[in-house]
Amino acid sequence: MTTEQLTEQIKKKKSFLCIGLDVDLNKIPQHVLDEEDPIFSFNKAIIDATHHLCVAYKPNTAFYEAYGIKGWKSLEKTIKYLNEKYPEIYTIADAKRGDIGNTSSMYAKAFFEDLGFDSVTVAPYMGKDSVEPFLAFEHKHTIMLALTSNEGAFDFQTKTIEGKELYKQVLETSKTWKNSKNLMYVVGATKAEYFADIRNIVPDSFLLVPGVGAQGGNLQDVCKYGLNKHVGLLINSSRGIIYASNQTDFAQAAANKAKELQQEIEVILNSHSEE
Numbered sequence: 684m685t686t687e688q689l690t691e692q693i694k695k696k697k698s699f700l701c702i703g704l705d706v707d708l709n710k711i712p713q714h715v716l717d718e719e720d721p722i723f724s725f726n727k728a729i730i731d732a733t734h735h736l737c738v739a740y741k742p743n744t745a746f747y748e749a750y751g752i753k754g755w756k757s758l759e760k761t762i763k764y765l766n767e768k769y770p771e772i773y774t775i776a777d778a779k780r781g782d783i784g785n786t787s788s789m790y791a792k793a794f795f796e797d798l799g800f801d802s803v804t805v806a807p808y809m810g811k812d813s814v815e816p817f818l819a820f821e822h823k824h825t826i827m828l829a830l831t832s833n834e835g836a837f838d839f840q841t842k843t844i845e846g847k848e849l850y851k852q853v854l855e856t857s858k859t860w861k862n863s864k865n866l867m868y869v870v871g872a873t874k875a876e877y878f879a880d881i882r883n884i885v886p887d888s889f890l891l892v893p894g895v896g897a898q899g900g901n902l903q904d905v906c907k908y909g910l911n912k913h914v915g916l917l918i919n920s921s922r923g924i925i926y927a928s929n930q931t932d933f934a935q936a937a938a939n940k941a942k943e944l945q946q947e948i949e950v951i952l953n954s955h956s957e958e
């Protein structure tokens with residue numbers, strides 16, 4: 684999916700919500716555990732109940748890899764279901780990959796070609812030749828970690844090196860890479876005070892913003908400086924939506940939580956379009 688198509692969906696659905704499918708078998712309702720493929724059954728119910736309220740889903744691959752081959756199969760079934768039943772939905776494989784060039788090419792092939800995701804998250808630590816193999820894929824996006832939501836973001840990302848914070852250097856340098864038009868960036872919702880500076884460096888890029896809900900980030904604070912003229916934001920919530928209930932009403936409870944966020948987003952979008 685192109686960024687233009689994603690923006691169209693955001694305007695049509697009045698939502699830039701991304702729902703994180705971080706499925707933990709210890710947290711899902713007991714009756715779903717009796718199904719043949721509990722992870723897929725859980726995802727399918729959540730997707731069917733929430734697809735009209737969001738524009739994207741982001742399975743974090745750790746939650747699938749943790750269950751071995753079975754987990755990987757559940758991930759494959761989930762992305763296939765999304766691509767077949769809801770082709771208008773944008774999909775993100777949250778895998779945080781990145782390695783020497785030929786290895787990165789294989790990671791890109793796995794997520795873009797084999798599984799058929801629209802995008803994948805990557806870490807920038809290994810530099811240009813570790814990210815460019817992902818960027819080579821036409822109509823696919825590489826979502827690079829810029830300033831993450833966790834406390835450890837202050838260990839390296841905000842450190843000043845040769846007069847500039849590292850996360851700023853990552854953003855600036857990545858703009859010089861081949862096919863950089865295929866880049867999006869991860870910025871944590873817990874880092875709202877950094878959005879103005881980030882938007883100065885990447886005014887037109889999409890930002891994937893995790894950390895609202897369970898991690899305490901605030902939607903209004905993020906939107907104040909995070910929005911750009913095309914909207915340019917995807918706000919992710921995982922636990923705050925999918926574990927709203929662990930009873931038989933779990934899918935409806937997730938939809939209610941998603942609806943709360945979507946309505947908040949709709950108000951923001953309406954006032955943004957009037958500016």
Ligand SMILES: O=C(O)c1cc(=O)[nH]c(=O)n1[C@@H]1O[C@H](COP(=O)(O)O)[C@@H](O)[C@H]1O
Pocket residue numbers: 703705743777804830831832833869870871893894895896897898919920921922923
């Ligand atoms: O790349 C990410 O999505 C990510 C980056 C980041 O800085 N912080 C962060 O929480 N994430 C992911 O976003 C999701 C957040 O989940 P919740 O805190 O449950 O909403 C998890 O899958 C995290 O791995």
